[in-house]
Amino acid sequence: VIYxxxxxxxxxxxxxxxxxxxxxxxxxxxxxxxxxxSNGWWDAPVRVGDRIGRLVGAAPGGxxxxxxxxxxxxxxxTAARRMRPDRHRIVVDPRDFPxxxxxxxxxxxxxxxxxxxxxxxxxxSSHVDYASGVMKDMAAVTAEAHDAGALVxxxxxxxxxxxxxxxxxADVDLAxxxxxxxxSGGPGSPAFCYVASRLQRELDSPIPGWVGHARPFEMESxxxxxxxxxxxxxxxxxxxxxxxxxxxxxxxxxxxxxxxRAKSVALGELFIELVDERLGDxxxxxxxxxxxxxxxxxVSLVHPSAGKVVDAxxxxxxxxxxxxxxxxxxxxxxxxxxxxDVWDAVDHLAAVLVxx
Amino acid sequence: VIYxxxxxxxxxxxxxxxxxxxxxxxxxxxxxxxxxxSNGWWDAPVRVGDRIGRLVGAAPGGxxxxxxxxxxxxxxxTAARRMRPDRHRIVVDPRDFPxxxxxxxxxxxxxxxxxxxxxxxxxxSSHVDYASGVMKDMAAVTAEAHDAGALVxxxxxxxxxxxxxxxxxADVDLAxxxxxxxxSGGPGSPAFCYVASRLQRELDSPIPGWVGHARPFEMESxxxxxxxxxxxxxxxxxxxxxxxxxxxxxxxxxxxxxxxRAKSVALGELFIELVDERLGDxxxxxxxxxxxxxxxxxVSLVHPSAGKVVDAxxxxxxxxxxxxxxxxxxxxxxxxxxxxDVWDAVDHLAAVLVxx
Numbered sequence: 001v002i003y004x005x006x007x008x009x010x011x012x013x014x015x016x017x018x019x020x021x022x023x024x025x026x027x028x029x030x031x032x033x034x035x036x037x038s039n040g041w042w043d044a045p046v047r048v049g050d051r052i053g054r055l056v057g058a059a060p061g062g063x064x065x066x067x068x069x070x071x072x073x074x075x076x077x078t079a080a081r082r083m084r085p086d087r088h089r090i091v092v093d094p095r096d097f098p099x100x101x102x103x104x105x106x107x108x109x110x111x112x113x114x115x116x117x118x119x120x121x122x123x124x125s126s127h128v129d130y131a132s133g134v135m136k137d138m139a140a141v142t143a144e145a146h147d148a149g150a151l152v153x154x155x156x157x158x159x160x161x162x163x164x165x166x167x168x169x170a171d172v173d174l175a176x177x178x179x180x181x182x183x184s185g186g187p188g189s190p191a192f193c194y195v196a197s198r199l200q201r202e203l204d205s206p207i208p209g210w211v212g213h214a215r216p217f218e219m220e221s222x223x224x225x226x227x228x229x230x231x232x233x234x235x236x237x238x239x240x241x242x243x244x245x246x247x248x249x250x251x252x253x254x255x256x257x258x259x260x261r262a263k264s265v266a267l268g269e270l271f272i273e274l275v276d277e278r279l280g281d282x283x284x285x286x287x288x289x290x291x292x293x294x295x296x297x298x299v300s301l302v303h304p305s306a307g308k309v310v311d312a313x314x315x316x317x318x319x320x321x322x323x324x325x326x327x328x329x330x331x332x333x334x335x336x337x338x339x340x341d342v343w344d345a346v347d348h349l350a351a352v353l354v355x356x
Numbered sequence: 357v358i359y360x361x362x363x364x365x366x367x368x369x370x371x372x373x374x375x376x377x378x379x380x381x382x383x384x385x386x387x388x389x390x391x392x393x394s395n396g397w398w399d400a401p402v403r404v405g406d407r408i409g410r411l412v413g414a415a416p417g418g419x420x421x422x423x424x425x426x427x428x429x430x431x432x433x434t435a436a437r438r439m440r441p442d443r444h445r446i447v448v449d450p451r452d453f454p455x456x457x458x459x460x461x462x463x464x465x466x467x468x469x470x471x472x473x474x475x476x477x478x479x480x481s482s483h484v485d486y487a488s489g490v491m492k493d494m495a496a497v498t499a500e501a502h503d504a505g506a507l508v509x510x511x512x513x514x515x516x517x518x519x520x521x522x523x524x525x526a527d528v529d530l531a532x533x534x535x536x537x538x539x540s541g542g543p544g545s546p547a548f549c550y551v552a553s554r555l556q557r558e559l560d561s562p563i564p565g566w567v568g569h570a571r572p573f574e575m576e577s578x579x580x581x582x583x584x585x586x587x588x589x590x591x592x593x594x595x596x597x598x599x600x601x602x603x604x605x606x607x608x609x610x611x612x613x614x615x616x617r618a619k620s621v622a623l624g625e626l627f628i629e630l631v632d633e634r635l636g637d638x639x640x641x642x643x644x645x646x647x648x649x650x651x652x653x654x655v656s657l658v659h660p661s662a663g664k665v666v667d668a669x670x671x672x673x674x675x676x677x678x679x680x681x682x683x684x685x686x687x688x689x690x691x692x693x694x695x696x697d698v699w700d701a702v703d704h705l706a707a708v709l710v711x712x
Contacts, residue, residue: 005389012385020380021373024600028543029368032675033361041543068591070565071427094577099566099591102579106564180592187384187397187595208462209426210455219680221450223458235424235455236536239543241594244380319388324575 002318002341002348006333007158007298010184010248019247023240035239044242045190045233051249052183052192055257056156056175057166062194064229065179065242069157069191070099071207072176073124075232076193077107078206080122080151080174083199087121087150089113097130100155120150122174127165128158128296131323133288135163135296139170146171157181162264162297162334164257167194174199182297182333183252185245193232200228209234251335260334264297267332267342271299274346282353287327298331303353312352318345358674358697358704362689363514363654366540366604375603379596391595400598401546401589407605408539408548411613412512412531413522418550420585421535421598425513425547426455427563428532429480431588432549433463434562436478436507436530439555443477443506445469453486456511476506478530483521484514484652487679489644491519491652495526502527513537518620518653518690520613523550530555538653538689539608541601549588556584565590607691616690620653623688623698627655630702638709643683654687659709668708674701 003011027039036042049063056063066072077090090108092101104124105112116123123145128135138154145152154175159165161182167175175194179185195203205225210216211233214224225231272286287300303309303326310322320330330345359367383395392398405419412419422428433446446464448457460480461468472479479501484491494510501508510531515521517538523531531550535541551559561581566572567589570580581587628642643656659665659682666678676686686701 001388003388009384009389009392011388012380017377017380017385020376020596024368024373024376024542028365029373032357032359032367033365033677034670034675035543036365067423067427068565068593070567070591071423071563074563074590097566098569098572098575101577102564102566102569105579106562178592186380187391188592188598189594189596191591206462207427207430208458209424210453210458211426213454213458216454217680219454221457223461234430235426235547236534236544237424238545238594238597240376240545240600241597242544244596314390319390321389324573 002345004330004332004337004341004345005319005321006184006337007181007329007331008321009187010181010333011336013184013248013251015250016186016244016247019243020240023243041239044239044246045237046230048242048246048249049192049229051246052160052179055165055252056160056194057168058194059168059197061228062168062197063192064232065190065192065245066233066237067191069155069176069178070103072191072193073100073103073153073155074107075205075207076153076174076176077104077122077124079203080153081107082204083151083202084121087119089119089121091116091120091123093125095129095131096126097155097157100124100126116145116148116150118148120148122151122153124153124155126155126158128163130158131300131327133296133298133300135294138165138172142170142172158296158298161252162260164261172196179245183245184248186241186248189245190238190241193229195229195232203231205232207234211235211237264332264334265292267334267337267339268292268295268297268299270339271330271332271342271346274343275301278346278350279353284353297334298329301328301330302326303328309352313348316348316352318348358701360674360676360686360688360693360701362540362693363537363685363687364677365543366537366689367692369540369604369607371606372542372600372603375599376596379599397595400595400602401593402586404598404602404605405548405585407602408516408535411521411608412516412550413524414550415524415553417584418524418553419548420588421546421548421601422589422593423547425511425532425534426459428547428549429456429459429509429511430463431561431563432509432530432532433460433478433480435559436509437463438560439507439558440477443475445475445477447472447476447479449481451485451487452482453511453513456480456482472501472504472506474504476504478507478509480509480511482511482514484519486514487656487683489652489654489656491650494521494528498526498528514652514654517608518616520617528552535601539601540604542597542604545601546594546597549585551585551588559587561588563590567591567593620688620690621648623690623693623695624648624651624653624655626695627686627688627698627702630699631657634702634706635709640709653690654685657684657686658682659684665708669704672704672708674704
């Protein structure tokens with residue numbers, strides 16, 4: 001199998017099965033309810049959050065792992081609106097991933113726009129676009145939003161673990177991301193939230209769950225959120241899912257994101273070069289930016305029969321995915337995709353297109 | 357170990373480790389992204405939901421597994437308010453579990469009340485109280501709310517898997533529950549939502565995630581929720597957590613809830629009888645109803661030094677839990693607690709109280 005779909009579901013890391021067996025049998029089976037303390041379950045969302053923080057340029061205490069990306073966009077977009085109560089609009093790209101658009105629209109009660117103005121409360125934007133692979137200039141977009149008095153909420157789902165990020169350095173306000181793509185946290189692994197330290201104390205989550213309380217076990221009548229990023233926790237976190245993600249992150253230890261990015265760019269460049277050389281007359285068009293600096297870690301090819309092409313590749317063991325109506329995404333997870341995989345994938349693609 | 361805390365975190369079922377190893381290595385590791393179809397991941401929230409449906413008296417299509425109890429209370433309480441737009445209040449018991457109170461208060465924007473009237477949009481109530489173990493009369497409370505024109509949202513966290521429930525039969529509107537207590541789904545396992553079939557089409561979730569869309573892979577510009585209970589799905593569900601829960605539910609196959617309830621009642625009766633007989637002069641008071649029909653599956657003892665008593669029991673291998681300020685909860689998970697465990701636990705309790 002040539003797995004070019006790590007941008008949708010990352011591959012299993014070799015150390016994950018053992019860690020899962022241990023958390024199930026020893027921590028849960030033997031440790032029982034005491035593992036909330038003795039095996040660090042209670043602190044897992046912030047401990048694992050800090051590990052992700054290193055990969056996104058956030059100091060410890062900036063990131064917490066919780067809920068799904070969808071729920072996190074909801075919490076942070078709502079909180080952002082509350083921080084700009086005199087402004088009514090949310091800016092969102094109409095080509096952005098559906099959940100971001102649907103939730104932005106719901107939170108803004110229909111008041112979404114495509115351009116920034118003095119009525120914009122928050123800009124919700126994917127850093128790397130799920131379809132085209134376009135990577136935005138995070139620092140520039142953030143500065144532009146700030147100049148207009150708005151906040152920015154970045155969705156890092158297609159960035160984290162593949163491209164360098166510097167949330168603190170770019171003065172980003174809020175961010176979310178999923179962990180089952182380049183981070184290989186497992187199917188439906190929990191998502192994360194980032195909140196700039198300067199905003200944490202005023203951030204008012206719309207879902208004041210007991211786990212985000214300053215003193216959760218006091219069972220107080222009033223709600224006082226945790227002073228830090230824990231306030232974005234809602235209900236009891238899934239420890240099994242967190243354990244898989246935690247183990248998957250071990251693979252990133254000692255790996256520089258710049259090295260990963262260099263590998264990712266080289267894989268993408270080779271792919272585009274081979275597509276140009278060998279598939280020029282097959283009707284395939286490169287749908288992603290050709291400049292590596294404007295592209296994430298996947299390359300989209302546009303073809304009128306993209307769905308059939310993806311199916312035929314799959315039968316040959318080349319796993320990529322199809323995004324309606326006409327896009328085939330080739331994801332290059334830099335930790336485990338090799339140059340020979342790219343070469344072989346284009347061989348298969350050429351064979352498929354000839355018979356298409 | 358005598359584990360009387362299955363009402364907080366259910367014990368590990370013997371078949372779960374093997375199922376987890378299989379979902380990790382075979383479904384994720386080998387099946388990769390294709391497992392969303394080939395291994396039924398995409399349908400897991402409704403498939404596992406239907407298994408829970410059998411335990412709560414809901415026909416297939418009434419229950420979906422998703423998110424945490426907290427997030428589900430938020431979604432359903434908000435949706436309930438939207439179904440009663442002319443009413444402003446949410447009724448919630450000030451002694452109820454914190455998350456229900458905090459979220460009800462947030463959703464009602466502070467307009468919470470303790471008594472039902474014509475301004476009540478929804479009554480949010482635990483069926484079995486987390487502290488006292490008091491079990492409410494579901495059909496009667498539901499009918500009373502309906503008579504006042506309000507909806508009811510039941511929290512079944514301390515009921516499901518231990519007491520008989522008949523949501524469809526009691527004409528319940530909405531319910532949520534957690535799955536890591538009597539269902540033994542694992543630490544932080546995903547929660548569930550129930551929506552009466554008569555309300556499903558009008559239910560308007562405040563978090564319109566892409567997974568709850570009628571046609572999620574069409575990536576449409578507008579949001580159209582799934583026609584059924586799937587509309588309560590938000591982001592990508594955690595498959596590893598769902599697999600543990602699914603395996604845990606195997607243990608309930610072929611088991612009648614009435615038999616479980618009979619065992620649970622007998623365990624509780626024995627416990628109270630032994631406490632009365634042997635601990636009458638130790639300052640311990642039974643804080644739960646003595647009538648089995650008004651009690652769930654745990655018995656709370658009240659003692660001024662409850663915290664110390666719980667710690668001392670723990671050192672002796674009797675695991676119960678402490679709820680501030682003065683409650684020790686003894687949970688009798690009827691699937692795996694034996695009468696001898698109750699007997700031995702009271703022996704230890706007597707020894708601890710003598711030296712307290």
